[in-house]
Each structure stands twice: as structure tokens, then as C-alpha cells.
Amino acid sequence: MNALEVINLKKNFNKKEIIRGISFGVERCQLLALLGPSGCGKTTTLRMIAGLETPDDGEIRIEGLPANRGCKALISQKQRNIGMVFQDLALWPHMTVYENIEFGLRANRLLRAERRRRIESVLDKVDMQKYARAYPGKLSGGQQQLIAIARAIVTEPKLLLMDEPLSNIDVKLRENIRQEIKRIQQETQITTVYVTHDQEDAFLLANKIVIMNSGTVEQIDSPEEVYSSPKSLFVASFIGESNVIPVKIVEKDRILTPWGKLECNIKDQKSGNPFLFFRPYQAKIKSGGCFEGAILNRDFINGIYKYIVSTSGVKIKLEAQEVYKVGASIRFSIKDQEVLFLKN
Amino acid sequence: MQKKLTLGFFFALFLFTTFLPIAWMFGNSIYEEGRFSFAYYSDIFLTQKYGMVISNSLILASTTTLLAVFIGVPVGFFLSKTSLPLKNFFKICFFIPLIIPSYIIGIAWVNLLGKTGFLNNVFSQYTLLSPEFISNSIYSIYGVSFILSMNLFPVVMLVTEYALKSINPRLEESGLVAGSVFQVFRQITFPLIAPAILSGMIIVFVLSLSEFGVPSLLQVNVFTTQIFTQFSAFYNERAATAIAFPLIAITLVLIILEQIYLRGKSFEVLGRTSSNSTLQYNITWLNVIGLIFCSLVLIVFVIIPLSTLIINSKTISAYHDAILLARNSITNSILFGSIGATLLTFIGFFLGYLSENFRSGLRSSIATFIWIFFAVPATVSGIGLIKLWNRPEGACQFIYGSLWIVILGYVVRFLPLSSRIMANYLKQIPHSMEEAGIVTGASWFRVLGKIFLPLQGYGIIATWLISFMFCIGELGTTILVYPPGHETLPIALFTVMANSPTDIVSALSIVIVVMTLLPVGVFLAVSRYLVKVPQLTF
Numbered sequence: 001m002n003a004l005e006v007i008n009l010k011k012n013f014n015k016k017e018i019i020r021g022i023s024f025g026v027e028r029c030q031l032l033a034l035l036g037p038s039g040c041g042k043t044t045t046l047r048m049i050a051g052l053e054t055p056d057d058g059e060i061r062i063e064g065l066p067a068n069r070g071c072k073a074l075i076s077q078k079q080r081n082i083g084m085v086f087q088d089l090a091l092w093p094h095m096t097v098y099e100n101i102e103f104g105l106r107a108n109r110l111l112r113a114e115r116r117r118r119i120e121s122v123l124d125k126v127d128m129q130k131y132a133r134a135y136p137g138k139l140s141g142g143q144q145q146l147i148a149i150a151r152a153i154v155t156e157p158k159l160l161l162m163d164e165p166l167s168n169i170d171v172k173l174r175e176n177i178r179q180e181i182k183r184i185q186q187e188t189q190i191t192t193v194y195v196t197h198d199q200e201d202a203f204l205l206a207n208k209i210v211i212m213n214s215g216t217v218e219q220i221d222s223p224e225e226v227y228s229s230p231k232s233l234f235v236a237s238f239i240g241e242s243n244v245i246p247v248k249i250v251e252k253d254r255i256l257t258p259w260g261k262l263e264c265n266i267k268d269q270k271s272g273n274p275f276l277f278f279r280p281y282q283a284k285i286k287s288g289g290c291f292e293g294a295i296l297n298r299d300f301i302n303g304i305y306k307y308i309v310s311t312s313g314v315k316i317k318l319e320a321q322e323v324y325k326v327g328a329s330i331r332f333s334i335k336d337q338e339v340l341f342l343k344n
Numbered sequence: 345m346q347k348k349l350t351l352g353f354f355f356a357l358f359l360f361t362t363f364l365p366i367a368w369m370f371g372n373s374i375y376e377e378g379r380f381s382f383a384y385y386s387d388i389f390l391t392q393k394y395g396m397v398i399s400n401s402l403i404l405a406s407t408t409t410l411l412a413v414f415i416g417v418p419v420g421f422f423l424s425k426t427s428l429p430l431k432n433f434f435k436i437c438f439f440i441p442l443i444i445p446s447y448i449i450g451i452a453w454v455n456l457l458g459k460t461g462f463l464n465n466v467f468s469q470y471t472l473l474s475p476e477f478i479s480n481s482i483y484s485i486y487g488v489s490f491i492l493s494m495n496l497f498p499v500v501m502l503v504t505e506y507a508l509k510s511i512n513p514r515l516e517e518s519g520l521v522a523g524s525v526f527q528v529f530r531q532i533t534f535p536l537i538a539p540a541i542l543s544g545m546i547i548v549f550v551l552s553l554s555e556f557g558v559p560s561l562l563q564v565n566v567f568t569t570q571i572f573t574q575f576s577a578f579y580n581e582r583a584a585t586a587i588a589f590p591l592i593a594i595t596l597v598l599i600i601l602e603q604i605y606l607r608g609k610s611f612e613v614l615g616r617t618s619s620n621s622t623l624q625y626n627i628t629w630l631n632v633i634g635l636i637f638c639s640l641v642l643i644v645f646v647i648i649p650l651s652t653l654i655i656n657s658k659t660i661s662a663y664h665d666a667i668l669l670a671r672n673s674i675t676n677s678i679l680f681g682s683i684g685a686t687l688l689t690f691i692g693f694f695l696g697y698l699s700e701n702f703r704s705g706l707r708s709s710i711a712t713f714i715w716i717f718f719a720v721p722a723t724v725s726g727i728g729l730i731k732l733w734n735r736p737e738g739a740c741q742f743i744y745g746s747l748w749i750v751i752l753g754y755v756v757r758f759l760p761l762s763s764r765i766m767a768n769y770l771k772q773i774p775h776s777m778e779e780a781g782i783v784t785g786a787s788w789f790r791v792l793g794k795i796f797l798p799l800q801g802y803g804i805i806a807t808w809l810i811s812f813m814f815c816i817g818e819l820g821t822t823i824l825v826y827p828p829g830h831e832t833l834p835i836a837l838f839t840v841m842a843n844s845p846t847d848i849v850s851a852l853s854i855v856i857v858v859m860t861l862l863p864v865g866v867f868l869a870v871s872r873y874l875v876k877v878p879q880l881t882f
Contacts, residue, residue: 078785
């Protein structure tokens with residue numbers, strides 16, 4: 001049984017459809033990332049799971065227990081038993097770290113000794129024991145982050161919800177905190193839903209990624225699957241850098257591309273239109289390459305040159321270690337190219 | 345559920361205390377002896393009888409608004425956009441006329457410009473004006489406007505200052521790169537703050553339209569005084585209600601227009617960046633003009649009236665006599681004011697929450713609905729309370745015959761204000777602070793007690809003090825509803841004025857000024873020692 005089950009969830013704001021009937025599930029002890037551009041409805045989905053927003057239709061089941069039916073809540077906030085890390089962290093500035101963490105335990109009427117034991121243990125987990133008496137305002141951004149996580153997991157929730165917790169942190173610190181989140185999640189084995197618009201976060205942390213766009217689910221898969229076999233045009237262009245070129249199928253394993261006919265491994269068609277799909281690294285610029293093109297633009301980043309190449313009227317992205325001049329003619333080949341059938 | 349029930353209860357309480365008396369009063373005015381009748385209304389609208397009252401009121405409100413703008417906008421500009429010396433001093437001083445009751449400023453200027461007044465002597469000696477002319481000019485609509493503009497210009501000053509400070513400095517800087525200071529002010533800065541100034545103007549217009557103290561002091565016949573006369577001299581409360589009708593209608597329309605016009609145009613949403621900086625013009629001649637202007641305003645609007653009262657009270661014994669004379673009303677005022685301010689803060693907290701933090705499509709309509717009642721004139725509220733509570737049943741008699749009717753009057757008058765102040769403070773607490781508490785499964789009351797109350801501490805103290813100040817100065821409603829033996833200070837002052845010498849009146853005025861300013865002074869002095877909540881930084 002899944003720890004969380006979201007079934008055909010819908011939500012409107014001011015008569016505008018924000019969530020259009022989405023469904024997904026999270027297995028126990030796993031981390032699921034809700035990934036999508038801003039405004040796609042991922043935070044709203046998370047808030048509905050948390051019980052902070054009421055769905056208009058659909059169902060949310062936590063550990064098999066229906067939390068709502070349509071807009072009617074079936075269980076109390078306490079029965080939901082979730083922990084949540086907010087985007088702005090929402091640490092209460094007038095309480096010490098200890099009191100911040102203690103709040104949820106008091107709400108659950110735990111005895112003083114038990115509260116102390118749990119707080120010490122959770123502070124130990126995030127390695128912040130010595131800051132128990134400090135006010136959140138005195139801590140650095142990264143430390144505040146860890147306290148927000150500690151506060152969310154101290155009640156030993158069935159479900160941990162994280163709403164873009166790393167979005168306010170600078171790049172260097174981000175990596176450290178991301179590792180910490182991964183470690184804590186693996187140690188505590190709390191089922192987690194992690195909302196982010198950052199692909200790195202999703203790929204490095206998640207067991208499974210739900211890709212959302214305009215209130216719908218585009219694809220639910222493991223990070224590897226999402227990367228190598230996008231199911232829709234949106235996912236193909238949203239995840240990583242890629243070339244997605246509309247083609248026609250001429251016969252079995254032969255397609256018509258803008259630059260001529262091509263042998264190609266064609267996966268079984270289910271639905272959608274055929275597209276030639278390859279990542280920039282799958283193409284190689286070499287003198288004996290099959291295709292011809294002209295370099296339109298060159299960028300240098302992380303030790304690699306990235307090129308935009310015009311070829312037979314289409315623009316594609318390529319990359320290489322070698323430097324070529326803008327305007328130069330080059331030849332290139334593509335290896336392991338695939339034809340994917342993508343939903344528009 | 346807990347939250348909805350609580351908020352519903354307090355909204356119902358608001359309807360019961362504030363809305364019901366007025367609705368009851370209007371219902372009564374058209375329903376007489378078992379049938380509906382609009383006789384009193386046709387009397388107003390179809391005869392010329394009240395034409396004078398209506399035009400007087402409108403002239404009064406318009407001139408007050410214009411004066412308040414001519415003073416408030418430049419002061420607001422100088423205080424926020426120039427590097428004027430003594431800025432904080434000016435700012436604190438300009439609050440004083442807003443805080444102390446307007447009729448006190450009125451008394452001071454009557455003392456100065458009345459037939460035997462000091463300034464009257466000076467003017468009539470050195471100019472061609474006769475003493476009667478000068479005295480008549482203060483006892484006129486324009487005299488009332490002059491005094492009310494002193495009382496209300498800080499409103500325009502505050503909105504102007506706030507709006508100017510809210511402008512993203514980059515918007516002005518990008519203009520300064522290409523054009524002159526004047527051009528930038530005319531084409532960029534002014535259009536950006538215009539909605540805010542307009543909103544300040546509407547507030548001033550509405551408040552001066554519903555002002556009772558100064559027109560009654562200077563014997564000018566306007567809506568509010570006419571309502572009072574109809575009610576207390578002719579015992580004709582239906583006529584009084586009918587006269588109140590156009591007044592309420594005008595204020596209602598204006599406030600609703602303001603809310604609609606400003607929706608989405610509010611100065612708070614103008615491309616504000618996260619930085620707190622404001623573009624300041626450091627131009628010497630501008631600073632000099634600012635200094636002269638602010639000093640003049642300070643002298644005429646604050647120093648002259650206050651020092652007149654102090655000088656006129658002459659001796660310490662005048663204070664002794666005044667306090668002795670008004671001993672009971674001082675105790676009453678402090679007691680009623682404290683209870684009133686506490687109730688206003690408590691109920692205001694929930695209504696403020698309802699109009700700011702409650703997530704619902706109705707939110708802004710609720711906020712507007714509550715705010716409308718701030719414009720209801722004091723005398724109208726008074727008559728409404730009498731109509732509703734003056735009845736033979738035991739419970740009603742208990743309230744009507746005791747201090748509670750005065751306190752109810754305070755609640756009716758100032759609940760819209762206290763909830764608005766509270767809402768402004770609540771706005772500064774992010775929603776996530778509450779949600780972080782709710783997701784732990786804690787009850788809403790627990791979240792209120794442990795998270796909202798401590799974070800709101802400063803706002804609660806400020807709301808209590810402002811409510812207390814307004815309660816202490818309240819005249820229009822109290823004068824109608826107070827039971828015998830429950831006189832408050834302003835009532836004592838108005839009684840004393842009729843039959844006591846100037847020095848006692850002045851001394852008592854100063855007592856009221858001190859009582860309203862003292863809590864603010866204490867708060868300002870103590871606030872630096874209050875534990876500041878450390879702010880989160882990223």
C-alpha cells in the first residue's frame with residue numbers, strides 16, 4: 001500500500017482551474033519530487049495534502065485513510081499526522097529553537113520527559129544540539145533550514161512535506177543542505193513529498209519524480225526514466241537540454257528528418273506524434289559526420305563548448321570539448337538517436 | 345471549525361453592537377404606528393428647510409479637505425524626501441493635533457481670536473479689521489474648517505509620507521538620469537502617490553463631515569449639530585434620523601468609491617523592492633523651505649494653541665480647581681476608557697484577523713463593510729444606541745443606566761478603527777507562521793495564543809493606546825447616552841465652559857491633553873526597552 005495516494009484531485013481559484021484532476025502515489029519510505037515550472041500547481045497540491053487548502057474534487061489517502069472526499073475533510077489535522085517545511089521556513093522568531101521544535105509535541109500532549117528526549121534526539125539527527133537555546137534570528141540560513149526540518153520531523157509524522165525549502169539559499173550552501181536532507185530522509189525513513197522547480201534537487205533527492213505542467217501530471221517516473229524517456233513534448237524540452245525534432249516515419253526503423261532519411265531505432269508507438277529525440281552530448285562534431293550545419297552561437301560553460309547549429313532549416317544544440325568559430329561549417333553525427341512518440 | 349465559529353461570533357458581535365443600532369434607528373424612522381411613512385425624509389428632500397445645513401456641511405468638509413491637503417502633502421513630502429534637520433522631532437509634534445480632541449484646539453483658538461482674545465487685539469490694532477469681524481470669522485464655517493484642518497492634516501501627511509516611502513527609488517532614479525528634479529516629481533513621483541493622497545482626502549472629507557465637537561463649540565449649523573438639536577432639544581428622533589440619512593449616504597458612497605478606486609492601485613503595491621531605501625533630494629534650498637514650512641506649521645498648529653491654553657490657565661490653583669471640579673469625570677474617563685480600549689483591542693484583534701488573514705473571497709468586502717462604520721457620525725451612533733437600549737426590560741435598563749452604555753458607545757464608534765489598526769499589524773505576520781502551527785495538529789486557539797499573540801504584542805499595545813486616546817476624547821456619542829453621574833472628561837469640559845472662567849476651562853483642556861498624550865509618551869519611552877523579536881534573515 002502506498003503511504004500517500006492522490007486520486008483525481010481538482011482545485012479552482014477564482015473560477016480558474018489550477019489543478020485539473022491529478023493522480024499519483026508515494027510508496028512508503030520514499031521521496032517523491034513534484035517538479036514543474038512556477039505556477040504549475042505543485043505548491044497548491046502540497047498544501048491540499050497538508051490540509052491547508054481544500055480540494056474541489058478528488059481524494060487524498062494518507063496510509064490508506066481517506067483524508068477528504070471532494071471538498072469535505074474526513075479527518076482532523078492531527079489525524080493527518082504530517083510534518084511540513086515551508087518555503088520561507090516559518091520559524092517562529094519569538095521562540096527558541098527548543099520551543100519551536102517543542103510546539104508540535106505539546107500540541108500532541110506528550111509528557112515533558114518524552115518531549116525532551118525527542119527534541120534532543122532530533123537535534124542530534126540534524127547536528128544542532130548546541131543551538132537549542134538560540135533564537136532562530138541568530139542562526140545562519142543553513143542552520144535555520146535544519147531547524148525547520150527538525151521541527152517538521154520531531155512528531156514522527158507519517159508524511160513529510162517540503163515546499164521548495166532550498167529556494168532561499170545560495171548555491172554553495174544548497175549542495176550541503178541537499179545532502180543533509182537526503183541523509184536525514186534516509187535515516188528517518190519518513191515518506192516525503194518534495195516540491196521544487198529545481199531539476200537538480202529533484203534528480204539528486206527523489207526516488208520518483210512527478211512532472212507537473214499547468215495543473216496536470218505530465219509524467220511519473222524514476223529520475224533515469226524521466227531523463228531518458230520523456231513521455232511528452234513538455235517533459236522532453238523541460239528536463240535537461242535536448243533536441244526534439246518532428247519527423248515522419250517512412251517504413252520500419254526508417255524516418256524522414258529535415259536533413260534526409262535516417263535509420264533509427266523506433267520504440268513501439270502507443271500514442272502521440274513521432275519526434276527524433278537526442279541530447280546534445282549524443283551528437284558528435286567530426287569531419288566525417290553524416291550531417292552538415294553552420295554554427296550560430298557558442299557558449300563556454302563548465303569546461304564544455306555549447307553550440308547552436310543551423311542544419312537544413314532547423315536549429316539544434318550540440319556540445320564539444322573543441323572550439324569552433326561562430327559561422328564555421330561543421331559536420332556531425334548522432335549516435336543512439338531514438339524516435340519517441342510524444343504527447344503534445 | 346473552531347476558527348470559523350470564533351470569527352463568526354465576533355462578526356456577529358460587530359453586527360450586534362455597531363450595525364444593529366443604526367439599522368434599528370433607520371427602521372424606526374420609516375415605521376410609525378404600524379405603517380411605513382417617509383414623511384420625515386420628504387421633509388428633508390422636498391423642502392428648503394435643511395438646504396442651509398446641507399450646503400454648510402459640504403462647504404465645511406470641502407474647505408477642510410483642501411486646507412489639510414495644502415498643509416499635509418508638503419509636510420509629508422519634506423519629512424520623507426528631504427534631509428530636513430529635526431525630522432523626528434517634527435514628526436512626533438505633528439502627531440499631537442491628531443491625537444488630542446479637535447475641540448481642545450478649538451477652545452484654544454476661540455481664546456485667541458474671540459472678542460477679548462490676544463490675537464484679536466493684535467490684529468484689530470495693527471490692521472483695519474474690527475474685533476467683531478475677527479471674532480465672527482472664527483465662529484463660522486471657515487473657522488471650523490481652519491481648526492479641523494489642524495486636527496486632520498496629519499492624516500494627509502501620513503498617507504503622503506507613507507506613499508512616498510513606498511516608491512521604488514529606481515523608478516525615480518531612472519527619471520533623474522534623463523530629467524530635472526521638477527520633471528521627475530511632476531511626471532513620476534506625483535502620479536505614483538496621487539491615489540494615496542486621494543484616499544487621504546476622502547478620509548479627511550468624511551471625518552470632517554461627521555465631526556460634532558468643533559461645530560457645536562463654534563455654533564455652526566451642520567448635519568451633526570442639527571441631528572443633536574433635533575434629538576435633544578425637540579425630542580424628535582425621527583427627524584434627527586432622517587437628517588442623518590443624507591450624511592450617512594454621502595459618506596457611504598465616498599468610502600465605497602475610495603475602496604473600489606484604490607483596489608489594485610494602492611500605493612503599497614507600487615513596484616516596491618526589498619530594499620528599504622527612499623530616494624532623498626539633498627538640495628539646500630529645498631531643505632531651507634522645508635524647515636521654514638514645517639516650523640510655521642508647528643508654531644501655528646501646535647505651539648500656539650497649546651501655549652495659549654497653558655498661559656490662559658494662569659495659575660497652578662486653576663488646575664487644582666479644575667481637577668477638583670472634574671474629579672469624578674477624570675476617574676470615569678480613565679475607568680471607561682480602559683475598559684473600552686481593552687474591549688476594542690480584544691474584539692478588534694478578531695475582526696482584524698477576519699479582514700486580513702482569513703482566506704476567503706469575502707475578505708475584502710468584510711474589511712470594507714467594517715470600515716464604513718468609522719464614518720458614522722458620533723451623534724448618529726448615540727441616537728441609535730438610545731433607540732435600541734432605552735427600553736423597560738431589566739437587562740436593557742441595566743446597560744442603559746450604567747457605565748456600559750458609555751463603553752458600548754466607545755465600541756460602536758471605534759471598533760472599525762481598532763480592527764483596522766490590528767489588521768495592519770497582522771498583515772506583517774506571514775501566513776506560513778500560522779500554517780506551520782496548524783499542520784502540527786495544534787488547535788487554532790493554541791496557535792493564536794502561542795504564535796499570534798506574542799508576535800502581535802507590539803500591535804496589541806499600540807491598538808490599546810490609540811483606542812484609549814480616542815475613548816478619552818469621545819464627545820458626540822457620550823453627550824447623548826451618558827447616564828447621570830457617569831460624566832466623562834469631555835462632558836465635564838463642555839459643562840464647565842458654560843459657567844466657569846477661562847482659566848478653569850483652559851486648565852481642564854490641558855488635563856485632557858495630558859491624559860491623551862501621557863500613554864503615548866510612556867509607550868514611546870518604554871518601547872525601546874521592550875524585548876524586540878529578532879527578525880529572521882536569509
